[in-house]
Amino acid sequence: METQSTTLSGMNARWVEHGTGSPVVLVHGIPTSPRLWRHVMPLVHGRTLAWEMPGYGSSIPDGKDRDLGLSAQAGYFLEWIESLDLKQPPVLVGHDLGGGVAQIAVVRAAERFSGLVLTNSVCYDSWPIPSVKAMQRVAPALAFLPQVLMYPTFVQLIHRGHDDRDVALESLAEHWGPYVSHGAARSMMRQVAALDVQDTLDISDRLAGLKLPARVVWGEADTFQKIGYGERLAADLGADLIRIPGGKHFTPEDHPRDIADAINSLLTGAGKD
Template sequence: MNPTIPGFSYDRVPVAEGVALHVAVGGSGSPVVLLHGFPQTHLMWRHVAADLAAEHTVICPDLRGYGDSDKPADPDGTAYAKRTMAADVVALARTLGHERFALAGHDRGALVAVRAGLDHPAAVTHLAALDVLPTLDMWDVLHGATAAVAFHLYLMAQPPGLPERLIAATPDAFFGHFLDLWARDPDALPAGVRAAYLKASRAAVPSIVADYRASAGVDVDHDRADREQGNRLRMPVTVLQQDWGAALGYDAAALWRAWAAELRHVTVDCGHFMAEEAPAQVAAALRELLTR
């Protein structure tokens, strides 16, 4: 049996035709939706969610294509567009009774959160993004030999077929590589949690690849259209990131400032999985965001 967030109830909530999300809900008060990253599930928020539930209704779904949520086929390349996945999140919150909500995302979930903030500004009151760059900027800053750190982005951007076969041939080695490489504190991912992430990822290879493929295609188109039209995030925004900018040659805060007028950018001294490695700091940053 997979680990769960203690004290949270679990349900499946329909959000689109043929798509339901597996979701954990706990606490009471103003709503906060937490979106996980790769190669994880909602379980990555277990510490932060339990902390915030003292004051908020905390909603932790598995994104479409991940965990125990549905994994629709992607015949036209839009089923895993961040626009589609953001619409899932808004529909989820609305079904649970929340027309407006705060939203935080890590990694892939942060890309979904940003798209939700851009597409649904009336619904998203506050927004936090953990350890990611907006899609358009991510591709712009990767170049030369330093782009090797993001080899998986290029692999999963390839046309359907080869990436899925390569990853499915040795999924635990592929997904485990990132769990091991990106965690500065291995103890933050105990054996049971790590096993749950690997199990979930093994069952989701095609949809995970489709999610990443969208970020090399339709997601870029959507971001570029927003940039050309001057569409920006209108709500208070907090970004927590490792300091990758010095190594890769970019100013992360400046890149984010172009998207968010009311930005607080914080460098966090931990590994990529910061909600598991530094949960108290992440929870404190989210509480500070919600006061703005």
């Protein structure tokens, strides 16, 4: 996998790329980065490009003094897509907050994409989850907490979202590092302070009008984004709902084959019915 970057509107845009062929763009959520997709990308039968949201991962410094809300992120994302000059519309894949960005992006510019895959995504009024709302309430104080006090919260969040303990431990090693490098408390404070459910509510009534091949993949045991929201998304998008029994929130890490299979089914044209 190769890390790429460019400058757009005075801000660095970073992504991780792998493979060749038909394009697939992937968007992560909180508290992750493009590394969320590390096990999915090699299984996809195409050129995968995992975008890093400003304010997350190695792009945490680029989020300082920027709007990190999902509506703004969708704008940054669409500008990045335009800069790639892809020869064909990509399949768009989103998880968690990245799924919210994906929904906003397809509502704004459905013609730029050939398909949509959402997995355990924020949507409608499903978010922020209670633990994030609690962090939002104490955001000003959160910025001054020592790193050692932030880590247990991070560990709990990761473990609650995984059904595979070994993968959860791997995930901790992957995703905590950028927070350590850039100041865990302040970085997370900026991220959670920007979250506003209105961003998905504003576009929710337009999802049913999209004429885009779609798949919805959901861990049935997710306590962050419950399966009922996956059912609602699938119904609105006219999409197949692919259930992962026992699966929790971080499906791209615990169940990469299920995600890749859904993507590949769109790449081969099976979703264009």
